[in-house]
Every structure is written in C-alpha cells, then in structure tokens.
Amino acid sequence: MRTESKITVSDLMEMITEAQGIALNLVEDLTDEQMLGPRLPMVNPPLWEIGHVAWFQEKWVLRHLGKAKPIIPEADSLYDSACVPHDSRWELPLPSRRETFRYVQEVRDRVLDRLISIAPNAAEDYFHHLAVFHTGMHAEAFTYTRQTLGYSRPQLLVPPGRVHSEAAGTGSLPGDAEIPGGTYWLGATPDLPFVFDNEKWAHPVPLRTFRIARAPVTNAEYASFVEEGGYQRREFWSDEGWIWREQSGARHPVYWEHGSGGRWFRRSFDRWVALEEVRDPGNLGTIIRTADGVGAGGVMLIGTCCDPYSHEAVRASMGSIFDVPLVRVSPERFPAWAATWRGDRVGTHLDAREDFRSVRYRLPALLVMGSEGPGLSPAIAQACSRLVKIPMAGRLDSLNLAVATALMLYEMRRESLAL
Numbered sequence: 001m002r003t004e005s006k007i008t009v010s011d012l013m014e015m016i017t018e019a020q021g022i023a024l025n026l027v028e029d030l031t032d033e034q035m036l037g038p039r040l041p042m043v044n045p046p047l048w049e050i051g052h053v054a055w056f057q058e059k060w061v062l063r064h065l066g067k068a069k070p071i072i073p074e075a076d077s078l079y080d081s082a083c084v085p086h087d088s089r090w091e092l093p094l095p096s097r098r099e100t101f102r103y104v105q106e107v108r109d110r111v112l113d114r115l116i117s118i119a120p121n122a123a124e125d126y127f128h129h130l131a132v133f134h135t136g137m138h139a140e141a142f143t144y145t146r147q148t149l150g151y152s153r154p155q156l157l158v159p160p161g162r163v164h165s166e167a168a169g170t171g172s173l174p175g176d177a178e179i180p181g182g183t184y185w186l187g188a189t190p191d192l193p194f195v196f197d198n199e200k201w202a203h204p205v206p207l208r209t210f211r212i213a214r215a216p217v218t219n220a221e222y223a224s225f226v227e228e229g230g231y232q233r234r235e236f237w238s239d240e241g242w243i244w245r246e247q248s249g250a251r252h253p254v255y256w257e258h259g260s261g262g263r264w265f266r267r268s269f270d271r272w273v274a275l276e277e278v279r280d281p282g283n284l285g286t287i288i289r290t291a292d293g294v295g296a297g298g299v300m301l302i303g304t305c306c307d308p309y310s311h312e313a314v315r316a317s318m319g320s321i322f323d324v325p326l327v328r329v330s331p332e333r334f335p336a337w338a339a340t341w342r343g344d345r346v347g348t349h350l351d352a353r354e355d356f357r358s359v360r361y362r363l364p365a366l367l368v369m370g371s372e373g374p375g376l377s378p379a380i381a382q383a384c385s386r387l388v389k390i391p392m393a394g395r396l397d398s399l400n401l402a403v404a405t406a407l408m409l410y411e412m413r414r415e416s417l418a419l
C-alpha cells in the first residue's frame with residue numbers, strides 16, 4: 001500500500017538542490033592540491049568526500065529505489081565508506097576534479113528528474129531525506145576539514161533569514177541544573193517524519209538524579225580554566241582525558257594562541273600575519289588595516305615590536321585594530337611554532353631569487369615581514385619555507401614596510417579576493 005508523502009515534490013526538490021549547493025560551495029574553491037590534502041585520521045580528502053556524497057544519494061535514490069545501474073561502474077569500490085578503508089582514500093584512482101563535479105551534478109539532475117516523473121510516496125521520501133541529511137553531515141565535515149587544514153574561510157551560501165544570530169554572544173549561564181531521577185523515554189517515536197536508524201525506537205530508561213551545566217562553557221570561561229592551570233591539574237580530567245592530555249602535551253585548545261595584553265586568540269581557518277620587530281607605529285597600524293582589508297585572520301608580532309595600541313598605531317589602523325586579532329610570539333619560539341604551519345611561510349628577503357608575483361603560494365600562507373631597515377633576522381628567515389623578493393627598478397633596494405606588506409598580502413590572497 002502506498003502511504004502518501006508528507007512533503008510536496010517542489011519542497012523536496014528545493015531541499016535536495018539546496019543541500020547539494022551548500023556541499024559543493026564548500027569545496028569548489030579549493031585548489032587541486034587542497035582537494036587531496038594531507039593524510040590525517042580526522043579528515044577525508046575533499047575530492048573523495050564530495051564524490052562519496054553523490055554516490056550515497058545515487059545508491060539509495062537512483063539505484064535502490066529506481067533500480068538504475070551505477071553511473072560510474074566502479075563507484076562502490078571508490079566511494080563506499082563501509083568498504084574503503086579511511087587510510088586508502090588518498091591513493092584511490094579517483095575521477096579528476098572536473099569528472100567528480102560532473103558526477104555530482106549528474107546524480108542531482110537524475111534525482112530531480114525522477115521526482116518530476118514519479119511522485120514519491122512516504123517510503124521513498126525516507127531515502128530522499130536520508131541523502132539530504134547525509135549531505136548536510138558532510139557539509140559540516142567539509143567545514144571542519146577547512147578549519148583543521150587551515151584552508152580559507154568558506155563563503156557559506158546561507159539563505160537570508162536562516163542565520164540564527166540571536167544564539168551568538170549571549171554570554172555565560174553559570175551553574176548546574178539538577179535533573180531529578182526517574183524513568184525517561186529516549187529515542188524517536190514512529191510519528192516523526194524522519195529518523196535515523198540509531199534513534200529507533202523510543203524506550204524507557206531509568207536514571208538517577210544528576211547535575212549538568214545549564215549551558216555550554218564559553219570561551220572566556222574556558223580561558224580562565226586554561227590560565228589557572230587546568231591543563232596541569234589531574235583532578236579536572238577523566239582517566240581517558242588525562243591520558244590524551246599527557247600524550248598530546250596540550251596546554252590549551254589546539255587553535256588557540258596567547259596574544260598581546262594577555263588575551264587569547266583563535267585561529268579561524270587560514271588567517272595570520274607575522275611581523276618581526278616593527279618599530280614604526282604608523283607602519284604597524286597601516287599593516288593591521290591592510291590585513292583587515294584582505295581578510296587576514298590576524299597579525300603576529302615577533303619580538304619587541306612597537307605598541308600596537310599607541311595613539312599613532314590605532315589611528316593608522318582606522319579602527320581595524322579592534323577587528324584584527326594580534327598575537328605576540330618571541331623570536332626564540334617562532335621557529336618551532338612555524339614548523340607546525342602546514343602552508344607556506346613566506347618571507348621577503350633581499351637575497352631571495354623568486355619574484356613574489358611568480359609564486360603559487362601553498363595555503364594557508366603565512367606572511368613573515370622583517371623590521372624596517374635590517375629586514376628579517378637570519379633565524380626567522382630560516383624558519384620561512386620560501387623567500388621571495390619584490391623587484392625594484394630604481395636606486396633603492398626596498399619599499400616602505402607597510403607598502404611591501406600590502407603588495408605581498410594582495411598577491412598572496414589574489415585568488416580569494418573578488419569584487
């Protein structure tokens with residue numbers, strides 16, 4: 001017996017198109033190199049992952065419901081996550097980037113064609129929803145992959161009215177709530193329009209009285225925990241957590257850096273700029289303003305730079321100082337820190353052989369500029385993965401620091417800047 005669908009065909013088509021559009025948008029701007037990326041246990045190569053998203057939809061909608069043959073005959077041996085070991089996904093004979101995107105679009109077109117020609121019933125709705133939610137889960141994975149690997153911030157296609165900004169910046173809600181003991185129902189009930197397998201079915205669970213924080217911890221609260229030695233105090237950690245902390249040597253969250261004025265800053269996707277001992281506050285303010293202009297995620301001050309909060313620096317930054325995070329690092333610590341940076345660490349140097357305009361910068365790129373006059377110190381230059389030079393035709397051998405930084409930043413971010 002056919003049970004009527006609870007959703008209109010046009011709503012279903014809109015949901016499918018939107019989910020796939022968001023997923024594609026999260027990978028389309030990545031370079032070929034980024035589409036593969038480094039082999040890490042917590043991420044997938046994006047080239048594989050976007051193909052897997054399409055394969056999943058094809059498998060359940062076109063092949064399972066429609067009994068169609070696979071579009072790519074060997075697709076199961078490439079994209080079935082249950083059979084293809086995670087480690088091997090970087091070495092598979094995957095279709096090229098262009099072929100993969102074509103496959104993704106072909107699956108979507110065939111799914112939409114099927115919806116137009118065969119009105120779905122409730123049972124078929126299930127598989128359409130399953131594919132859409134699966135795409136959504138991978139959209140989340142694409143986003144955290146970009147953060148993990150330090151790729152640029154994605155330009156999210158969030159339809160107007162869907163941004164829940166009231167959830168942001170609401171501050172802390174301290175204290176615990178006490179949940180009285182009793183029998184609770186956990187799981188989904190059959191009247192819901194869609195449930196995942198692991199939510200089936202609601203069943204009674206006896207619980208003892210327990211306490212739980214009333215809201216997630218805020219970054220400010222967590223920073224206090226870090227500063228008060230929370231990572232060194234065994235009593236705050238579970239056995240498993242402490243083993244991880246000991247093995248990882250973590251002292252604070254992985255994307256945090258201790259910044260100027262005792263504040264903490266967080267790496268957001270690919271953005272930092274490092275400066276070594278800038279002495280002129282006007283230059284520093286101008287550089288901060290330029291960093292803001294190109295969407296750089298922050299400015300790192302190496303060694304004893306001038307005061308970024310001096311009147312002159314603040315004025316030259318035209319207010320950008322309040323938007324661009326500043327991080328301080330000592331020259332001694334910089335090389336070790338820089339060694340963990342995944343993309344290029346680009347320094348400008350008079351002895352460099354490469355023209356800064358002819359280089360393809362490996363992202364996320366970190367620009368390292370020396371101080372006015374002497375330029376990069378030998379130790380900091382050595383910590384750079386690549387040294388470039390700005391050509392000069394006149395009598396001088398270098399430009400003003402802020403001007404040179406601006407040229408470099410615009411060149412390095414050429415591909416992500418658009419009107």
Ligand SMILES: [Fe+2]
Nearest residue numbers: 052056081134
């Ligand atoms: Fe998946």
